[in-house]
Amino acid sequence: MSHKLSIIIPAKNEAKNLPELLADIGLQNLAAEIIVVDDGSTDTTAAVAIASGAKVISHPYSQGNGAAIKTGARNANGEILVFMDADGQHKPGDIAKLLDKLNHGYDMAIGARKANTHAGLFRRIANSFYNHLASMMTGHKIEDLTSGFRAVRANKFKKFLYLLPNGFSYPTTSTMAFFRSGFPVAYVPIKAGKREGKSHIKIIKDGIRFFIIILKVGALFSPMRLFLPVSGAVFVTGISYYAYTFIHFGRFTNMSAVLILASLLIFLIGILSEQISSLHYKHSDDNR
Template sequence: MEHTVSVIIPARNEGETIGNIVARIRSLHPDFEIIVINDGSTDKTAEAAHAAGAEVYSHPYNMGNGAAVKSGIRIGTGEIFVFMDGDGQHDPEDIARLLEFFPDYDMVVGERGMGGQASFERAVGNKVYNWLASYVTKFHVKDLTSGFRAVKSEIAKSYIYLLPNTYSYPTTMTLGVLRDGKSVRYMPIETNKRTSGKSRIRIVHDGVRFFMIITKICTLYSPMRVFLPVSFGLFVLGFLHYIHSFITAGRFTNMSALLFTTSIVIFMMGLVSEQICQMRFERRSSDRRMRKFEPNQ
């Protein structure tokens, strides 16, 4: 690779595995910057990572997986950031496979198969979120929540303000990159079973949060993809209610009027949101051009 690479590994209580992971990465890629974010671990995670040759940055307490990733993004100096878990699920040998697609692609994501999911329920839930994300972005999203990915550093840094402090940072980053018109490629990978600890993702609680994040990013980047279906649904309900009331009572009811009015209001809110979104993008593009121009003065 002609580009410099930073491998960012968020870790909490992964003392049994993190040293071996860092050592394998160091043996495969001795020139890579390896950063381990110790997210308030109560075991020997920091010591094991440092002894294996990683740069270790420690949070004073558990701030969340996403917060650890954001710390890594701020610290990393490479042109390409590689994100992977510290629990032994991701194979360091796959890093080279991710990097083969640069600089042609802006982000490359490791795509897990059904067998690579933590449980059947998680696999089904991810399928639903993949479909919803595909609708939002108009791109076939194959693995929305994969934490094993490589992305150009300037792109990762531009989304740091959007990333949450929780486990859903891959969701936010994927949706943001796709809605910004960046190029994404999925690469099939095989994942290993966790060799330490247990997954801290809760299916119901975190599933609801993933759904809310998808909705938030959708309204942030393409509001009409949310407002229009809701408006259309209410209009159809109003029309069906009107047909029913006209046949049974021969009149136009207040409920039909409320549904029609609400659908129009939501549609107009969507139009206003779409205009605000467009102005925000224009300003953001202008700021980027200015930042590129200023150093040349």
């Protein structure tokens, strides 16, 4: 690519995996700036990365994967940013496939892991659920919501740094933000390698966090996709309860009134939220 490239690798206690990964990146002849963000490691991660020729930025203590991503993006000089994990799951040979998508006019290209390369049955089921929920919230098919292997245009990605959480759900937030802001996103099928070492993701805790973030970002960029179904469900419940009490008791109950009024309030909140969300679309269009 003619644009300067920065490869950002968040790493926590990855001294064992980094030498092979960085050597493999070097074999790709990408002429890229390589940034390793040492997220408070207690091993020799920083020293190993420096010895391999990478630029290292260290956090004084562990702040989270998302915080490392933000640190890397803020310190990157490239017009194109590539994010990949340090644990051996992502293959540097696939970077060219992501960059090719950007050359074809996309603003973000994501390495979509094949189903049989997700770690464990439970995680495959969870990822499938999140993909379907996020697709509903954005109105676009999302093939791999949680993949951390992606290439993005720096000027677009940096617009959303303020939205990114410090934990492991930066892929969720950035993907939904790009879709809802009208920035084209492409998926590239990849086969993820087996992770070396212990995962830092806590299935239940981070799973709940992913779910909340999907709702939060969906409500932020497309509020009516959340509020309208909720309002409709509450309204139907209120009307159904009214019909039941009228048929059996011949009266209109307070509960029916509360439910119908609640559905109206939820609908009005959704409309107000749509107006507020337009400010984010304006923000995304600045210096486009």
